[in-house]
Amino acid sequence: xxxxxxxxxxxxxxxxxxxxxxxxxxxxxxxxxxxxxxxxxxxxxxxxxxxxxxxxxxxxxxxxxxxxxxxxxxxxxxxxxxxxxxxxxxxxxxxxxxxxxxxxxxxxxxxxxxxxxxxxxxxxxx
Amino acid sequence: xxxxxxxxxxxxxxxxxxxxxxxxxxxxxxxxxxxxxxxxxxxxxxxxxxxxxxxxxxxxxxxxxxxxxxxxxxxxxxxxxxxxxxxxxxxxxxxxxxxxxxxxxx
Numbered sequence: 001x002x003x004x005x006x007x008x009x010x011x012x013x014x015x016x017x018x019x020x021x022x023x024x025x026x027x028x029x030x031x032x033x034x035x036x037x038x039x040x041x042x043x044x045x046x047x048x049x050x051x052x053x054x055x056x057x058x059x060x061x062x063x064x065x066x067x068x069x070x071x072x073x074x075x076x077x078x079x080x081x082x083x084x085x086x087x088x089x090x091x092x093x094x095x096x097x098x099x100x101x102x103x104x105x106x107x108x109x110x111x112x113x114x115x116x117x118x119x120x121x122x123x124x125x126x
Numbered sequence: 127x128x129x130x131x132x133x134x135x136x137x138x139x140x141x142x143x144x145x146x147x148x149x150x151x152x153x154x155x156x157x158x159x160x161x162x163x164x165x166x167x168x169x170x171x172x173x174x175x176x177x178x179x180x181x182x183x184x185x186x187x188x189x190x191x192x193x194x195x196x197x198x199x200x201x202x203x204x205x206x207x208x209x210x211x212x213x214x215x216x217x218x219x220x221x222x223x224x225x226x227x228x229x230x231x232x
Contacts, residue, residue: 112159112174
């Protein structure tokens with residue numbers, strides 16, 4: 001059974017930093033693309049970042065580019081999101097999701113997300 | 127930047143057919159997928175690659191994608207189908223979600 005367990009969320013002051021983790025099990029982590037998606041309470045889903053299985057392809061939403069860094073450790077079956085310069089607009093529930101990327105080069109594309117974690121809550125407030 | 131547009135809400139009577147649309151420029155040239163999210167729960171994939179159902183998803187869920195519109199159809203809608211539904215596609219080096227549609231079964 002695929003399991004994704006996020007951790008690392010919490011209360012942080014504006015301008016602060018936080019590192020989220022996602023522990024994966026039940027599938028071959030090193031063969032799967034992975035993603036972070038966030039959701040503000042009562043609002044819709046917002047894609048944050050994607051990383052290919054071997055970390056070759058990395059993409060970010062414009063809203064987080066330059067502030068967030070996605071990474072993975074295939075030996076530890078873990079996905080990470082380093083967040084800096086946090087603002088109130090980053091307050092959300094952050095989900096880790098397994099992707100289904102295909103292609104390479106300019107034909108690389110992320111596909112559907114077939115498994116999601118339960119999320120970890122990030123609150124940015126003074 | 128690429129955008130996907132969904133109606134904010136759709137209502138359906140139990141046993142009837144619900145259709146939720148997702149519009150985007152030449153969306154039919156891309157793969158679209160759909161997620162169901164019940165209150166307090168994580169999203170669940172219900173349709174991928176336009177028309178495919180993951181294992182465990184009831185047959186009453188189906189999808190189509192042509193031109194500028196992808197459609198999620200729920201036949202014989204049940205009370206348990208009341209939820210938020212989101213479409214998703216790959217834009218220019220970005221994953222794009224639609225704004226979501228609240229399906230009310232009344």
